[in-house]
Amino acid sequence: MRMGIATSSIHPSSGAKGVEGVPLLEVQDLTAVRKNGDRVVEVFRGLTFKVPQGGRLVVIGRSGSGKTTLLWILSGLLRPKEGVVKFCGSPLQGPREEIAIIFQHGGLLPWKTVMENVTLGLSLRRMGRRERAEAVEGLLERLGISHLMERLPRQLSGGERQRVAIARALAQRPKLLLLDEPFASLDALTREDLQDLLVELWLSEGMAMVLVTHSVEEAAFLGDEALVLGSGRGELIPLGGKPGREYRRSPTMWHNCNRLREALKRSCPPKGPC
Amino acid sequence: MSTKRALLTIGVLLGLWKGLALLIQQPYLPSPEAVLEAILKGGLWRHFLRSSFRVVVSLGVALQGAVPLGLLMGRRPEVDRVLRPAIYFLYPVPKIVFLPVVLLLFGLGDLSKVAIISLIVSFPILVASRDASRWVDPEWILTLRSLGAGGWDIFRHVVLPATLPHILTALKIGIGTSIAVLFFVESYATEEGLGWAILDAWGRLDYPGMYGAMAAMAGLGVGLYLVVEMADKRARRWMGPE
Numbered sequence: 001m002r003m004g005i006a007t008s009s010i011h012p013s014s015g016a017k018g019v020e021g022v023p024l025l026e027v028q029d030l031t032a033v034r035k036n037g038d039r040v041v042e043v044f045r046g047l048t049f050k051v052p053q054g055g056r057l058v059v060i061g062r063s064g065s066g067k068t069t070l071l072w073i074l075s076g077l078l079r080p081k082e083g084v085v086k087f088c089g090s091p092l093q094g095p096r097e098e099i100a101i102i103f104q105h106g107g108l109l110p111w112k113t114v115m116e117n118v119t120l121g122l123s124l125r126r127m128g129r130r131e132r133a134e135a136v137e138g139l140l141e142r143l144g145i146s147h148l149m150e151r152l153p154r155q156l157s158g159g160e161r162q163r164v165a166i167a168r169a170l171a172q173r174p175k176l177l178l179l180d181e182p183f184a185s186l187d188a189l190t191r192e193d194l195q196d197l198l199v200e201l202w203l204s205e206g207m208a209m210v211l212v213t214h215s216v217e218e219a220a221f222l223g224d225e226a227l228v229l230g231s232g233r234g235e236l237i238p239l240g241g242k243p244g245r246e247y248r249r250s251p252t253m254w255h256n257c258n259r260l261r262e263a264l265k266r267s268c269p270p271k272g273p274c
Numbered sequence: 275m276s277t278k279r280a281l282l283t284i285g286v287l288l289g290l291w292k293g294l295a296l297l298i299q300q301p302y303l304p305s306p307e308a309v310l311e312a313i314l315k316g317g318l319w320r321h322f323l324r325s326s327f328r329v330v331v332s333l334g335v336a337l338q339g340a341v342p343l344g345l346l347m348g349r350r351p352e353v354d355r356v357l358r359p360a361i362y363f364l365y366p367v368p369k370i371v372f373l374p375v376v377l378l379l380f381g382l383g384d385l386s387k388v389a390i391i392s393l394i395v396s397f398p399i400l401v402a403s404r405d406a407s408r409w410v411d412p413e414w415i416l417t418l419r420s421l422g423a424g425g426w427d428i429f430r431h432v433v434l435p436a437t438l439p440h441i442l443t444a445l446k447i448g449i450g451t452s453i454a455v456l457f458f459v460e461s462y463a464t465e466e467g468l469g470w471a472i473l474d475a476w477g478r479l480d481y482p483g484m485y486g487a488m489a490a491m492a493g494l495g496v497g498l499y500l501v502v503e504m505a506d507k508r509a510r511r512w513m514g515p516e
Contacts, residue, residue, distance in 0.1 A: 072416075075420055077416055077419055095419055095422050096422070097422060101416075103413045103417060105413055107413045107414060107416065109431065109435070110512040111435040111511070111512035120421060120431070121422070124418075124422060124423050124427055125422075152511070153512075154512065154513075154514050
């Protein structure tokens with residue numbers, strides 16, 4: 001399903017306004033470790049970056065470079081070994097309503113219907129059934145899943161499942177949306193559809209995004225900045241594309257893909273630890 | 275199983291029974307009609323109800339004790355570490371040997387009967403809940419945590435629905451065991467219950483009455499099984515058609 005670029009917001013009163021001058025997300029000297037049997041292995045060290053209101057950071061790197069770990073730290077689900085994550089200027093203590101995360105497989109609960117999955121966060125906050133339905137009505141329509149409300153996840157296609165996961169995340173009205181390879185298991189066309197959809201939602205909602213991917217094309221298309229993980233501090237690469245259908249086929253896009261490929265090669269020397 | 279096939283199976287079994295009864299012509303194998311007559315005479319009802327009461331309460335007690343403990347062990351390694359050795363050594367012991375201890379603790383009445391049945395049925399349910407809860411997809415739990423859910427919400431929305439089918443499977447197996455133990459504990463210190471009715475009829479050489487009570491016991495088992503089966507179907511709806 002293809003939709004035109006619409007900029008009317010799903011949540012009329014939302015829009016990510018924050019304190020002037022303070023970046024939405026600020027990461028300083030972040031270090032994470034992972035247990036490998038009895039050994040403790042450093043995943044990355046000294047990561048430092050900022051994401052402004054409405055920014056789009058893509059995180060790319062080979063398997064084991066700590067992409068998912070980083071995302072879990074940014075969501076407040078995991079504590080870093082060292083370093084600080086500041087959200088709206090104050091240190092992140094744990095999961096927060098303004099930060100939504102979409103997991104690789106969508107994380108849909110298979111025993112709940114689409115509606116129950118989308119409104120899960122709202123029902124945890126003790127919102128009544130009718131209120132919940134009203135709150136997500138526009139969102140479901142926007143994502144093209146209104147007709148699937150009573151279905152169970154097993155009755156959905158891969159693309160539909162990820163739409164539901166996106167709906168659940170956006171029902172929280174997040175200022176920051178974290179995505180962990182959300183389109184990795186989809187076919188090429190469905191993948192592009194969902195990338196376009198994500199861009200439309202970003203344009204209308206104005207939330208910031210941090211997206212983990214191992215696709216160079218996806219990174220180049222969706223990011224205005226890329227963080228290439230691989231060794232130690234990682235490398236930040238400004239991309240500055242204007243996402244949209246023209247950009248996907250533009251020389252700038254391909255140029256950015258090549259820059260990312262080069263950065264990936266640099267991030268992991270031939271005899272390196274990756 | 276469809277109703278048609280169920281009826282057909284019962285018909286075939288009754289036919290075989292009738293044939294065998296005609297063939298050997300002995301009082302200890304009465305014909306199906308004679309047994310039906312004994313059942314319809316009434317009198318079995320109060321035994322049936324008393325037995326149902328004992329076994330249903332026992333299963334309820336077993337579920338309420340074993341499921342929370344099993345899930346806690348599965349989800350909390352520190353609890354598992356403490357209790358695991360005890361379960362490991364007690365599991366293979368036939369719990370029926372604790373009967374004298376249970377009698378000393380709870381007396382000769384229904385309390386001790388319920389206690390021993392639930393003790394025996396608890397173990398497989400405990401182990402099933404523990405092992406099932408250990409394999410809950412971490413992504414489901416992370417999703418709940420990222421939405422700000424606490425321990426109770428995670429239990430209610432994820433751990434319980436994910437493990438329920440496995441718990442109900444253990445319960446289905448437990449029903450057979452519980453009826454067997456029921457017969458045993460109804461053989462002493464009671465004058466009510468199907469177990470007692472079977473032994474009493476046997477002693478009086480009332481063979482149709484004996485078979486009637488046996489049929490009622492089978493009916494109790496099948497009835498309970500059907501109820502759990504229905505709950506199980508509902509609990510597994512999300513897994514897809516069989």
